[in-house]
Amino acid sequence: MVINLPKPNSQFAMKTPTTILAIVPFLLLYVSMADSDPIQDTLLQCLSNLSQPLSPPISSVTYFPNDSSYTPVLQSYIRNLRFSTPKTPKPSFIVTPTHVSHIQASILCSKIHTLQVRIRSGGHDYDGLSYISDVPFIIIDMFNLQSITVNIEDESAWVESGATLGEVYYRIAEQSKVHGYPAGVCPTVGVGGHLSGDWQGTMAE
Ligand SMILES: Cc1cc2nc3c(=O)[nH]c(=O)nc-3n(C[C@H](O)[C@H](O)[C@H](O)COP(=O)(O)OP(=O)(O)OC[C@H]3O[C@@H](n4cnc5c(N)ncnc54)[C@H](O)[C@@H]3O)c2cc1C
Known part of the structure; x- marks a missing residue:
């Protein structure tokens, strides 16, 4: 199928590439600054350093509140909906280990950064003990380890x-x-x- 592209306005065609080239570095800088959270970066670095080098990357199974998958992962095993409200305390991050060293790294990094660890398997604790706390905490959610x-x-x-x-x-x-x-x-x-x-x-x- 042939698609007819509109002819560019000559004035626009002359100026736009230069303008875009000038703006792009600033946009990239802005985006990288907006995405970068120093605490998150430190935690991720700690998790990566303390998991086994040959294990799947722990960063791909770690979810911070600004990740789009954080809320679906958090809610997927909340069986008592009383603890699924905006006021329910939320974890600093969630790890869904695919390798045993992800669990070890999560526990060690939580200790280093003074975060409580909550472990969740089926999420059936009706007091929410596996996914809420009144102090800063993380969740190690075991659902990927189910063989x-x-x-x-x-x-x-x-x-x-x-x-x-x-x-x-x-x-x-x-x-x-x-x-x-x-x-x-x-x-x-x-x-x-x-x-x-x-x-x-x-x-x-
Ligand atoms: C609908 C329903 C039916 C039930 N039926 C029965 C029944 O027939 N018989 C019976 O005995 N009980 C029954 N229970 C109770 C159930 O066994 C407990 O609530 C159990 O602790 C749920 O385990 P979970 O992994 O699903 O829950 P989770 O909420 O994931 O965990 C429960 C507790 O165990 C801890 N935990 C989870 N995984 C680990 C781990 N790998 N290492 C260390 N700690 C961990 C959590 O931190 C939390 O404190 C039932 C509960 C419900 C809600």
Whole structure:
């Protein structure tokens, strides 16, 4: 398909490139100054320095309040909507680790910068303990770490913290009709919070 481009006004055509070239450096400088937050840069540097060099870059799974994905990531596992209001305290940043060293780096950098750590797996804590605090804090959200490896031979399973109970039951049922796991009845409860505190269910009682 041929597209007819309009002929440029000769006066405009002569002056515009020079003007644009003169303005562009200032625009770039303005944009980079507007985007640069020294505290954020320091935190990101700390996270990068303390995660393993060969791990996926932690910057790609770190969300600060001025990132467009910050609010969707924060809200995705808030199960009690009472804690999803503009007045609800918000984390300084959220890390969604894809590598174990991201967790280590997040904990170390939080300690260095005096930020409390909140860990969230399924987000089912109805007091919001996994995603709110009354002091400056960060969230380590485990939802990317959700692999489940079932070994029916030795009747064991290796489950990452961000998996849900329903996913665990499903993966076991895929391999065996006589095996199960004695945990809670709600399929969206996270393994991390459940196994570290609760653990009531029909098979467990
Ligand atoms: C609808 C519903 C149904 C439920 N059904 C049952 C049931 O049948 N049986 C039962 O026993 N309980 C049940 N519960 C309670 C549930 O097991 C607990 O609330 C559990 O702590 C939720 O875990 P989570 O990972 O989803 O929550 P989260 O809010 O992510 O975490 C809960 C707590 O554990 C901490 N935590 C999470 N991940 C980690 C981690 N990797 N390392 C260290 N700490 C971590 C969090 O910081 C927080 O303090 C139910 C809850 C709800 C809301």
